[in-house]
Amino acid sequence: MTDSSGIGSGSNAEILLEARGLSVDRSGESLLREVDLTLRSREIVTIIGPNGAGKSTLLSALMGLIPLSAGWVKRRKGLVVGYVPQRLRVDPVLPMTVARFLSLSTPKAALPMPLMQRLGCDRLLDRPMHGLSGGETQRVLLVRALSRDPDLLVLDEPAQGLDLVGEDQLHRFIEELRRERGVAALLVSHDLHFVMAGADRVICLNRHVCCSGSPMTVRNTLEFQRLFGDKIPDVGLYQHHHDHCHTPQGVIREGES
Secondary structure, three states: OOOOOOEOOOOOOOEEEEEEEEEEEEOOEEEEEEEEEEEEOOOEEEEEOOOOOOHHHHHHHHOOOOOOOEEEEEEEOOOOEEEEOOOOOOOOOOOOEHHHHHHOOOOHHHOOHHHHHHOOOHHHOOOEHHHOOHHHHHHHHHHHHHOOOOOEEEEEOOOOOOOHHHHHHHHHHHHHHHHHHOOEEEEEOOOHHHHHHHOOEEEEEOOOEEEEEOHHHHHOOHHHHHHHHHHOOOOOOOOOOOOEEEOOOOOEEEOOO
């Protein structure tokens, strides 16, 4: 049973999303069991795990897109979520341009041009959606998600289709969104380099929560070592460091940790 009545104000004001005992069964198979998760404002959390671990299923359950077999999910009252799916299939027979695709959720007059220019999507407006590269499609989907001015950005494999430079730019862009707009982010990724470089907190999932904590804490756990072994990367490129603190109101005070 999913409770979407909302998380009230007071001591829990900074909690955007909370799940307890979340379980999902399908056709007699347990896809997720007893998952506990709390996501707070301005937090960047990444979910990792092997293929079939239930990562995308967990995102769908948290957003209320699929029913739960047990447990509950609560979302802060009035929470606005921007969602970037893992992939978008567009029939090439359907002549839909990028501008038309974005206008389906945002009136053309309200298209966020500064954001589009920042992501390099302004030059794609007349291109057909089915002709975009993987990285271009991801950027267009990100513009659509951000046009809702979300409190929480949910991204399923956002680094797919991006090269190493593109991944680094995405890390930095998500961090800038947090600083400029106060956006929290919940991501799923197979790319351990991406995870270790940009997250505040990592949740290691294999149909249940194996371990969670800061990237370096999770990296050193036996559960993580067993799952990923020699795939564990050296942390490079940009890595987020907390030179600020999150107050109960979600305000960042610089120079504190």
